[in-house]
Amino acid sequence: MLPWKTSPRVSLLSLLPMQTTSAVVGVDVSKATLAVCHQPGPSPQHLDVPNTPAGFRELVRRCGVRSLYVLEATGTYYLALAYHLVAAGAEVAVLNPIVVRRFIQMHLGKGKSDRKDAQWLWRFGQQQATPRWQPEEAALVECRQLQQAAELLIRQQTMVSNALEALLHQPLVCAEARRQLQLTRRRLDEQVQRIEAELLTRIEQRYAAEMPLLCSIPGIGRKTAALLLLFAGGFTRLNNHRQLIAKAGLCPHEYTSGTSVRGQTRITKTGGNLVRSKLYLCSWSACRANAACKALYQRLVAKGKHKKLALIAVCNKLLKQAFAIVKSGVAYQPDFAQKALHMT
Structure with a gap:
């Protein structure tokens, strides 16, 4: 007992x-x-x-x-x-x-x-040693609330669109039901556009210096730059890019033990769902326009790595670039590596 x-x-x-x-x-x-x-x-x-x-x-x-x-x-x-x-x-x-x-x-x-x-x-x-908690500034709290409202409305958009499509595939369609679903979808579209515009305006006002720096990275647009700044809190509480990658849930997670356990290596996917999805979309254009990301993608594919794995590595590369650029205050330079090599 x-x-x-x-x-x-x-x-x-x-x-x-x-x-x-x-x-x-x-x-x-x-x-x-x-x-x-x-x-x-x-x-x-x-x-x-x-x-x-x-x-x-x-x-x-x-x-x-x-x-x-x-x-x-x-x-x-x-x-x-x-x-x-x-x-x-x-x-x-x-x-x-x-x-x-x-x-x-x-x-x-x-x-x-x-x-x-x-x-x-x-x-x-x-x-245990415990870090002290401090409330975030009111501007960031309000921006996160706007973002949560937008995500909720987007989910409702998807639900209404699916319901409308299912209705239109039936042999007998009620005109009033179709009209109400179409009206609801248009109203949701307008609400999402208004909230996203307000959110983008607020973030650009709060991070007037950081937004142009992030937008200078090929593959990252205004919406993704604003999302990154909101997600990372302006990068002020992060000490290195590894913390940012871990916060986004993009760290590789190995699962092996001895000779018998050989699990597949995956990313952790802890938190940052929206950031991961946005970065994955950005990785496609980064592979074309971002010199460092393009070289990384081609090198991994040439080694036989799966293309999706290579795109995840590009997402990590974009986060590294974003962290370095915001912390240094220097905009993206496509030939930065070559300049650094000549300086050494």
Whole structure:
């Protein structure tokens, strides 16, 4: 029998090694409530408060502003709390749910509840170094909301178009049903165009210097450049191009072990679905107009690599070029490699 099952006084967390740090508060966020684990005395304690401004104030009153609040990125439910804590002067760490899950598995955690999750978040803050979370500027938040609205409307466009096509293939077609579907599709087209135009205008205003630099890369147009800047947050929080490639989910993922396991190498596809699809479309024109991308594509195909794999490599190359150009502030130069070689 597990030791914490034998006595109610034995805590799950007391079985794990402690690491003394500043005050840590683990908060498991749900839509309606906040499950909290903190240690004001010799042992951790729990409390539950509503996920409302009044609950946020109660949480800060009970746990203080000099604590580190460790949260998990659960959709949008954690954002209001995180903003409130930062505005109050507290430190906040927002963790990837996968990281938390692996941490629990590493310590052989069993079972799941809101209070247990808050305990594990508290323990994570005690043991691990956690980067501090800061809210993004309002302009970027609004642009992302516009982008999400556009993606939702585009999905509705596809759904309505498919329904209209299926209707027209039937032997008997209701004129009113066809008219309403056509009207809905036109209305969605107009809404998407308005939102995309507004989004592009806002990004060009916010990144007036970076947009021309990215558009100078052959294969990257205005829409893709704007999408990259929004996706990467202006490249300000990235230290190298590898972080950008990983964020876009374009890292190769090898799956081999010993002599028996020989899985196919694929890209990770973690996050950045829209960026990957846009870059894949851009890779076709980059193979024709971008000298470095064209050479890379031809070299890989000549080695017998699949054309799709070569295009994925071109996507990575475009991200490398985008990162280098934005960070350096120098527009694309087709003969850059030759100039660098002569300088050395």
